[in-house]
Amino acid sequence: MSLRFALRWDMNRSEALDRLTDRSEHWDVLVVGGGATGLGIAVDAASRGYRTALLEQADFCESTSSKSTKLIHGGVRYLRSGEVGLVRESLRERGRLLRNAAGIVKPLSFVVPAYRFYEPLFYGMGLTLYDLLAGDLGIQSTEHLSGRETVKEIPNLNPEGLYGGTLYWDGQFDDARLAIAMARTAHREGAVLANRVRVTELVKEAGRVSGAAAEDTVSGKSFRLKAKIVINATGVFTDSIRKMDDAESGDMIAPSQGIHIVLDRKFLGGETAIMIPSTDDGRVLFAIPWQNKMLLGTTDTAGVNPEICPRPMREEVDYLIEHAGRFLTEKPSHDDICSMFAGLRPLVVPDRNSNRNSSKISRSHSLTVSESGLVTMAGGKWTTYRQMAEDAVDCAAEIGRLDPKPCSTGDLTLLNEGSLTEGGRLHPDLPCTEEDVRCAVESEMALSLDDVLCRRTRCLLLDVRATREIAPVVCRQMAERLGKDEEWIATELQTFEDISEAYSDPTSQRESLVEPEGS
Numbered sequence: 001m002s003l004r005f006a007l008r009w010d011m012n013r014s015e016a017l018d019r020l021t022d023r024s025e026h027w028d029v030l031v032v033g034g035g036a037t038g039l040g041i042a043v044d045a046a047s048r049g050y051r052t053a054l055l056e057q058a059d060f061c062e063s064t065s066s067k068s069t070k071l072i073h074g075g076v077r078y079l080r081s082g083e084v085g086l087v088r089e090s091l092r093e094r095g096r097l098l099r100n101a102a103g104i105v106k107p108l109s110f111v112v113p114a115y116r117f118y119e120p121l122f123y124g125m126g127l128t129l130y131d132l133l134a135g136d137l138g139i140q141s142t143e144h145l146s147g148r149e150t151v152k153e154i155p156n157l158n159p160e161g162l163y164g165g166t167l168y169w170d171g172q173f174d175d176a177r178l179a180i181a182m183a184r185t186a187h188r189e190g191a192v193l194a195n196r197v198r199v200t201e202l203v204k205e206a207g208r209v210s211g212a213a214a215e216d217t218v219s220g221k222s223f224r225l226k227a228k229i230v231i232n233a234t235g236v237f238t239d240s241i242r243k244m245d246d247a248e249s250g251d252m253i254a255p256s257q258g259i260h261i262v263l264d265r266k267f268l269g270g271e272t273a274i275m276i277p278s279t280d281d282g283r284v285l286f287a288i289p290w291q292n293k294m295l296l297g298t299t300d301t302a303g304v305n306p307e308i309c310p311r312p313m314r315e316e317v318d319y320l321i322e323h324a325g326r327f328l329t330e331k332p333s334h335d336d337i338c339s340m341f342a343g344l345r346p347l348v349v350p351d352r353n354s355n356r357n358s359s360k361i362s363r364s365h366s367l368t369v370s371e372s373g374l375v376t377m378a379g380g381k382w383t384t385y386r387q388m389a390e391d392a393v394d395c396a397a398e399i400g401r402l403d404p405k406p407c408s409t410g411d412l413t414l415l416n417e418g419s420l421t422e423g424g425r426l427h428p429d430l431p432c433t434e435e436d437v438r439c440a441v442e443s444e445m446a447l448s449l450d451d452v453l454c455r456r457t458r459c460l461l462l463d464v465r466a467t468r469e470i471a472p473v474v475c476r477q478m479a480e481r482l483g484k485d486e487e488w489i490a491t492e493l494q495t496f497e498d499i500s501e502a503y504s505d506p507t508s509q510r511e512s513l514v515e516p517e518g519s
Contacts, residue, residue, distance in 0.1 A: 009188040009415060010443040016194045017216060020053060021223040027053045028402055029393070030212060030227035032199050032241055034058075035065035036175075036382050038233035039182040039193075040389035040409075046189035047412060048393065048405040053225060054191060055214055057198040057237075059451050061179035063308045064235050065382065066455050067343025069260065069297055070290050072097050072105050072171030072383050074134065077277060077284050079126055086364050088133045090383045094171050095137025097383070101178060101414045107139045108172040108288070110273045111153050113327065114163040120144055123166040123277070130168065139169035155269030156328050167272070172290065175382060176455040177416075180444055184415040195445050202230065202244045202374065209245060209374045218447065229400030231392055232376040235346040236306040245374045252366070252378060255344040257304045259312040260297030261320050262339040262462060263332050268294040279323050287324065291431065291462055293338060296320050300345075309499065310342040312506040338463045339503045348379035367391055373399050386410070426470045432457040437474055441481045449475050449496040464504040471496055 019025060029045040031038045034056025045052040056062075074091035075083075097105045112127070114120045127142040143166070150165035151157055183193055194216075201213040203224060211226040232241040236255045243249055268274070268289055276285035288295045299316040317340060325331035348366040365380030365388045377392040390407045397404055417439070424433045432453070440446035440456035452474055454460040459467040471493060479489050 009184050011184060011187050011193065011445050013194060013445045013447070016192050016445075017197075019192045020055075020194055020197070020214075020225060021221070023224075025051075025225070027051050027211075027225060027227040028229070028400065029053070029396055030225055030230045031055070031233055032212065032230065033233035033235060033237075034060045034179075034183070034193065034195060035063060035233070035235050036061065036179060036182075036385040037235065037377055037380065037388055037392075038231075039179055039186060040385040041231055041233055041377065041392050042186040042191045042193060043182055043189065043412070043414075044386075044389040044393045044407060044409050045396070046186050046191035047408050048397075049190075050393075050397075050402060050405070052186070052191040053227070054186065054193040055197045055199055055212070056193070056195045057217070058308050059195050059447070059455060060183050060193075060445070061176050061455060063237075064343045064346065065179055066176040067258075067260075067341050068175045068382055069258075069286055070172055070175060070288065070295060071108075071286070072173050074130060074170070074383070075381075076127065076130055076168075076275070079129065080277075083364070084133070086384075087130070089387060090381070091130070091134040092137055093384050093387055095134065096386065096410060097173070098137075098139070098171055100409075100412060101173070101181065101416065103416050104178045104181060104414070105171050105173040107169055108273055109140075109153075109167055109169055109271070110275045111145065111150055111157075111165040111167050112275050112277060113150055113154075113157060113165045115161050117163055120164045120166060127166055127168045139171075142166060142168045153270055153272040154274055156267055156330050157269075157274065158327055158329050171383075172273075172288065173382075174291075174458065176458065178382075178414070180456065181414045181416045184417075184444070185412070188415060193445075196447060199241065199244070202241070204372060207372055209370075209372045228402060229396040230374055231396055232374055232378075233392070235378075236344045238346060238376060238378045240306075242370070242374070242376060245370050245372055249370075252348055252368075252376075253306070254302070254347050254349045255304050255306050256347050257301040257310055257313075257316075257342055257344055258298040259301075259316045259320070259340060259342045260295055261312075261317060261337050262341075263294045263296060263336050264338065265289065265292055265294055267324070267328055267330060267332050267336070274327065276323075276327060285320075285323055285327075287327075291458060293462055296324055296332075304344060306344065309502060310344055311502045312340045312342045314506040316342075317506045337504075338465075339461050340506065341461055341503055346379060365391070367395055369395065369399055375399060426473055427459075427466050429463055429466045430457070430459045430470065431462075432459050432470065432474070434477060437477045438481065441478055446478075447482075449478065449492050450499050452478065453496070454499075460500060460503055464500055468497070468500060 028050040
């Protein structure tokens with residue numbers, strides 16, 4: 001048996017549903033939500049020895065958690081708003097992830113170009129403070145670069161008026177793959193997880209939340225689970241679960257949309273990312289090497305509604321293309337876009353009467369407990385998911401009167417498996433092999449073509465055209481392993497075609513409401 005098979009912890013959905021629908025099972029912790037926050041909580045709770053179940057209404061990390069800027073970072077821009085505590089916490093968690101998820105999270109160098117004479121000193125001071133806040137968990141020290149050195153790092157950067165640059169380090173990752181690694185780790189630690197299971201009701205006994213009613217959206221079957229404590233970790237859908245508990249509860253989430261576009265790697269020209277800390281209207285712009293492409297983002301559009309698969313707005317795409325052209329010698333056009341995607345940030349409103357812009361709302365997390373004992377973890381960001389999980393489980397253990405047990409995730413290595421074979425790609429421009437498809441279906445609970453081509457692999461985010469070319473092949477491979485017929489294949493291909501339009505064709509529903517400072 002190979003090392004890979006010896007270390008595999010396969011997730012089997014049928015077995016998970018058998019456990020979840022067994023009325024004799026009594027859970028310590030029931031987690032609602034299978035994004036970064038919910039999966040992190042499941043890892044923490046299960047690793048402490050609590051009997052843990054997790055339900056996700058869609059696919060794992062299908063919403064916000066797979067649509068990020070792919071950065072594990074402290075948040076340089078938060079220093080400008082004085083959120084030193086958030087930056088310090090994020091940098092500490094960045095260091096832990098570089099250690100505990102090596103292979104998924106990697107160091108990445110950034111350059112902040114200076115087009116005003118005072119900017120090298122200004123940015124250098126801020127980024128030196130950034131290094132100091134990281135302490136022993138820092139990556140490498142900030143450096144000042146001359147104009148020539150800056151262009152050497154980023155060959156396609158516009159040299160006109162360039163005074164130099166400041167080079168600093170942060171972390172980069174594959175968000176969906178980290179989420180799957182967390183799911184498998186939670187499973188290894190004893191948690192039972194299921195995707196495509198929607199919570200329809202919170203069950204109460206004597207006025208206290210004691211479980212949930214749920215529906216398997218694949219089979220249509222309904223069932224109930226009993227738990228000592230229920231944790232709401234549903235991101236932008238947080239308020240819908242809170243209203244199941246108390247119909248009169250006010251909204252605490254103000255969703256904000258951020259989009260990214262994916263371009264050919266030539267528009268960056270090197271292995272170093274660009275961070276533009278302040279564009280004309282104060283937003284942050286990132287141009288990042290990722291999966292042999294260039295990822296460009298992001299925006300911050302307020303006034304959007306919670307949804308699993310939001311669509312980029314044409315105004316947002318125009319903004320990114322226009323501003324990228326100001327900083328790059330070879331300027332991208334709309335025709336150069338390989339893919340685009342939108343995600344929603346679950347920003348916590350400071351108070352019900354606040355009129356603050358979405359970009360001004362803190363990215364810190366918020367932990368609340370309702371009168372009936374529903375624990376809600378909201379807000380936050382990918383980088384701090386582990387700390388959020390620790391806080392949530394500490395609280396849940398107290399509220400649910402569980403035996404107190406210490407958190408061990410600070411040093412817990414997350415499971416990570418790559419393809420069994422390096423070769424055999426289904427398309428020369430895409431990181432997907434037949435083995436990836438097999439593993440996604442048999443070991444990672446992938447049920448749809450979208451699950452495989454968007455999250456188990458990142459094909460749809462990288463190149464829509466090429467992904468559409470391999471979709472029929474992948475669909476047939478899935479059908480063979482899932483025992484599906486020709487009708488299923490035809491339906492799945494049409495559904496995927498509809499989904500893929502959101503990655504290639506932006507909408508324009510209203511005037512752009514993009515706000516400053518990015519995500």
